[in-house]
Amino acid sequence: MSLYKVSAVWGNFVNMSFLLNRSIQENGELKIESKIEEIVEPLREKIRDLEKSFTQKYPPVKFLSEKDRKRILITGGAGFVGSHLTDKLMMDGHEVTVVDNFFTGRKRNVEHWIGHENFELINHDVVEPLYIEVDQIYHLASPASPPNYMYNPIKTLKTNTIGTLNMLGLAKRVGARLLLASTSEVYGDPEVHPQSEDYWGHVNPIGPRACYDEGKRVAETMCYAYMKQEGVEVRVARIFNTFGPRMHMNDGRVVSNFILQALQGEPLTVYGSGSQTRAFQYVSDLVNGLVALMNSNVSSPVNLGNPEEHTILEFAQLIKNLVGSGSEIQFLSEAQDDPQKRKPDIKKAKLMLGWEPVVPLEEGLNKAIHYFRKELEYQANNQYIPKPKPARVKKGRTRHN
């Protein structure tokens, strides 16, 4: 064999062994790669799921362009009404800052927004000044139910007076529009029925409820002083009784009392014959009214409430049936000073805002019952189940609210 042939065979051999080596190596790499792929793919899947769950963590939020998106402050935004308002404004695509001192509000009410880029929660007492840049202020901070506002009347007064001055000062400084959550209680024990906005009210300035009633009355006065003297844009909502999920367990009002009594199999306590009437609006109706008022050009006070009256006995029977409770209805002696009627006149809201309540009573009650049932379950582990407080006390006597 010539030297040339030997070197050719050797060359072939080297080539083949190189190719063989490469193919073994490639095969090995392929195997390793497919092994890695087997391990990595489920991880990728998990990351995709996590990303999905992260983006779906929040309720759906509309996209608003820079020009339409507002920076909105809600004082008392972790409370019953404030948290529903937060939900609406967040879902509408605005940037919402909630300021609350958690006196009656709870982080739980807004926890589903924590971490969202449009949401901010600040633990702050409105009695102290606040420096923040906003376009609109919904000023709701104030305890609202009698046991809560009577707990510390001086603080209730400070919140409604100094707190409102601070918020009006902020509105003036940043040129924001302020909506005050006032109340039907500015009408006191009304001598006219239903109450329209031009009724001046009948309030006892030194009674146990004066801290709230007079606090809100002077808060309204402050709004109009800032409007006239400083040109601040103000809106005043006179809110009537409202109910729904996230209202306080110990609110002390007839709807929550009856629901809790029915759910716990206790007698539903009716004071007197039960023929007194009350009117309640569902919270989503109120929230729509507040937003419509804020964005309207109506600067004078507007009643927001549901004028549909029901007797206390009707409420008791309806709630008992909806809960499916075997509770009895217990009649207790009639309470003095228990108003026979309370009903808003909402002609102005209808005419000027095109607003009226739309949620039927039964539908709203079912949602509230569902919420209270869940709350009782949630609290069962904490051994503390608040009992409904007796109807609110006025001049030393119990009455329905």
Ligand SMILES: NC(=O)c1ccc[n+]([C@@H]2O[C@H](COP(=O)([O-])OP(=O)(O)OC[C@H]3O[C@@H](n4cnc5c(N)ncnc54)[C@H](O)[C@@H]3O)[C@@H](O)[C@H]2O)c1
């Ligand atoms: N719920 C009703 O039926 C009703 C009726 C009339 C008027 N309103 C008014 O609507 C507003 C909201 O009422 P709600 O039913 O949601 O009551 P709520 O007690 O659930 O909410 C009030 C919120 O304000 C906060 N707050 C109280 N004092 C504060 C302070 N000094 N600084 C910061 N935060 C403070 C509380 O912690 C709470 O989160 C109140 O101004 C109330 O007067 C409510």
